[in-house]
Amino acid sequence: MPLVVVGSVAIDNVETPTQRRDNLLGGSATHFSVAASFFTGVRLVGVVGSDWPEEHTQMLISRGIDTSGLHVVEDGKTFTWTGRYLPNMNDRETLDVQLNVFGEFDPVLPESYKRAKYVFLANGVPGVQMKVLSQVPGRRLAVADTMDLWINTMRGDLDKLLGELDGLVLNDAEAKLLTGSENLVAAGKAVQEMGPKFVIIKKGEHGAMFFGEHETYVMPAFPTPRVIDPTGAGDSFAGGMMGYLAEQDAFDPETLKTAMAYGVVVASFNVEGFGLERMHEVGREDIDKRMDAFRKMLSF
Amino acid sequence: MPLVVVGSVAIDNVETPTQRRDNLLGGSATHFSVAASFFTGVRLVGVVGSDWPEEHTQMLISRGIDTSGLHVVEDGKTFTWTGRYLPNMNDRETLDVQLNVFGEFDPVLPESYKRAKYVFLANGVPGVQMKVLSQVPGRRLAVADTMDLWINTMRGDLDKLLGELDGLVLNDAEAKLLTGSENLVAAGKAVQEMGPKFVIIKKGEHGAMFFGEHETYVMPAFPTPRVIDPTGAGDSFAGGMMGYLAEQDAFDPETLKTAMAYGVVVASFNVEGFGLERMHEVGREDIDKRMDAFRKMLSF
Numbered sequence: 183m184p185l186v187v188v189g190s191v192a193i194d195n196v197e198t199p200t201q202r203r204d205n206l207l208g209g210s211a212t213h214f215s216v217a218a219s220f221f222t223g224v225r226l227v228g229v230v231g232s233d234w235p236e237e238h239t240q241m242l243i244s245r246g247i248d249t250s251g252l253h254v255v256e257d258g259k260t261f262t263w264t265g266r267y268l269p270n271m272n273d274r275e276t277l278d279v280q281l282n283v284f285g286e287f288d289p290v291l292p293e294s295y296k297r298a299k300y301v302f303l304a305n306g307v308p309g310v311q312m313k314v315l316s317q318v319p320g321r322r323l324a325v326a327d328t329m330d331l332w333i334n335t336m337r338g339d340l341d342k343l344l345g346e347l348d349g350l351v352l353n354d355a356e357a358k359l360l361t362g363s364e365n366l367v368a369a370g371k372a373v374q375e376m377g378p379k380f381v382i383i384k385k386g387e388h389g390a391m392f393f394g395e396h397e398t399y400v401m402p403a404f405p406t407p408r409v410i411d412p413t414g415a416g417d418s419f420a421g422g423m424m425g426y427l428a429e430q431d432a433f434d435p436e437t438l439k440t441a442m443a444y445g446v447v448v449a450s451f452n453v454e455g456f457g458l459e460r461m462h463e464v465g466r467e468d469i470d471k472r473m474d475a476f477r478k479m480l481s482f
Numbered sequence: 483m484p485l486v487v488v489g490s491v492a493i494d495n496v497e498t499p500t501q502r503r504d505n506l507l508g509g510s511a512t513h514f515s516v517a518a519s520f521f522t523g524v525r526l527v528g529v530v531g532s533d534w535p536e537e538h539t540q541m542l543i544s545r546g547i548d549t550s551g552l553h554v555v556e557d558g559k560t561f562t563w564t565g566r567y568l569p570n571m572n573d574r575e576t577l578d579v580q581l582n583v584f585g586e587f588d589p590v591l592p593e594s595y596k597r598a599k600y601v602f603l604a605n606g607v608p609g610v611q612m613k614v615l616s617q618v619p620g621r622r623l624a625v626a627d628t629m630d631l632w633i634n635t636m637r638g639d640l641d642k643l644l645g646e647l648d649g650l651v652l653n654d655a656e657a658k659l660l661t662g663s664e665n666l667v668a669a670g671k672a673v674q675e676m677g678p679k680f681v682i683i684k685k686g687e688h689g690a691m692f693f694g695e696h697e698t699y700v701m702p703a704f705p706t707p708r709v710i711d712p713t714g715a716g717d718s719f720a721g722g723m724m725g726y727l728a729e730q731d732a733f734d735p736e737t738l739k740t741a742m743a744y745g746v747v748v749a750s751f752n753v754e755g756f757g758l759e760r761m762h763e764v765g766r767e768d769i770d771k772r773m774d775a776f777r778k779m780l781s782f
Binding site: 199269270271364365366367368371385387388389391398399400401402403404405406407409436439440442443477479480481482 | 499569570571664665666667668671685687688689691698699700701702703704705706707709736739740742743777779780781782
């Protein structure tokens with residue numbers, strides 16, 4: 183089943199304690215799309231400027247990602263993000279953000295996208311995320327990501343969005359901010375009561391927690407000793423998960439749990455190289471092999 | 483198989499964001515013993531002062547814990563610890579420590595303890611931990627805990643101890659300090675190369691990681707929404723784990739993994755009440771029930 187993703191497409195400059203790399207292909211929709219493309223056809227909606235290297239579009243197409251929804255603004259500049267990771271490689275600081283054309287992002291889905299059954303709204307203005315939902319009225323599963331900025335400044339719009347979603351993905355600090363609860367289990371349940379059928383709290387190197395109508399569970403991150411660049415880990419987690427759900431065309435509790443494990447595994451590859459570099463080295467068979475190891479690791 | 487534990491027996495005063503409780507039965511050997519007593523007979527070695535309430539000893543005995551190694555120093559005072567938990571209930575600050583009789587702790591094992599096959603050295607001076615090991619030459623499995631203080635001030639003694647241990651349990655910050663590595667997977671492997679056959683890194687609310695000769699794995703904490711007092715979580719984790727190993731009289735890789743899961747489950751009960759209160763409310767059947775839920779949670 184094809185999967186639509188709407189979100190940022192960016193150029194990243196990343197500094198880690200040992201290296202700095204500029205002009206990496208980044209953005210939430212990009213990391214998501216590449217991760218999901220191991221499982222299903224992806225339809226990308228985003229915006230870039232005229233500085234956007236055509237080779238990036240060709241790479242996405244070569245992975246089966248439909249880029250007809252990637253709008254190029256003539257005389258515009260692509261969103262750029264520059265960040266630095268702290269020595270623990272889990273926390274980071276943003277050194278510079280140039281929203282550029284992404285600041286005016288008003289996603290219009292191509293006709294062929296509007297019959298999509300699986301939709302992921304990467305982090306963005308809640309009102310814009312809502313507008314995207316209205317363009318896919320026949321969807322079966324809509325999942326969104328959000329961030330502290332919208333929780334603090336657009337709570338009304340965010341609350342409305344939560345009522346329309348099947349799933350919400352957010353990180354631990356955001357879940358605490360949204361609910362006022364310092365206990366993540368209580369926070370996850372509280373977010374779930376705000377509307378979404380399920381909520382996933384991402385904990386970075388510590389994995390993720392799932393809260394559904396009838397169950398709560400936790401999954402650790404896959405332990406890799408090779409953490410090169412965590413940028414996009416959360417989006418590739420979501421991409422692996424949604425990609426698997428769309429591939430299976432199912433989202434019953436068992437499929438959701440397997441999908442979450444696939445998300446964890448795909449994200450563990452994403453962090454093993456700068457930007458999307460490592461993702462280009464691996465195939466579905468590597469993912470399935472690591473998935474087997476992950477399954478074995480957690481069985482006792 | 484009986485299990486010997488050597489460590490602190492204390493009176494704790496605990497402050498959380500919502501409550502304060504004084505005169506709780508605490509200490510590493512106490513939390514360990516009570517946790518392990520769900521599985522096997524425990525032989526406790528510790529020291530207290532003449533202020534020690536006899537009812538605490540009676541409670542330990544009622545759980546099948548042999549207290550003939552609990553030395554009472556006349557005119558001495560029992561070790562007391564006072565601490566405050568931050569709102570996240572994972573980090574804490576020590577407000578006051580009175581080592582009292584524990585400052586001169588020189589553990590001498592009763593004759594009946596010396597044939598023990600399973601030994602746990604709770605956090606303590608490495609030289610003293612080493613002295614305990616010399617008293618149980620016929621042991622099958624010796625596991626120790628340690629802390630930042632000894633890593634910083636008694637590294638030589640600690641290195642010697644590492645060469646004698648079967649297993650080491652330490653927390654994430656300590657593993658980073660001991661190895662200089664910020665990546666926990668790399669840190670765990672590096673500690674394992676310092677001597678112990680296996681290393682377990684405790685990550686508090688995020689669970690624990692295992693590093694053996696041939697395998698690495700991670701286990702999340704059991705997600706409980708009811709975190710009342712995390713004091714002793716690490717020691718009850720170790721107690722549940724060692725108790726199960728002693729009960730099974732085995733420590734092959736499969737048994738070790740199951741033991742670690744039991745440790746996680748027992749610790750999740752420990753944090754649901756102040757001090758040891760919650761531990762007195764549950765039985766082996768509650769532990770096994772939660773263990774089943776934990777197993778199901780992690781299977782996909």
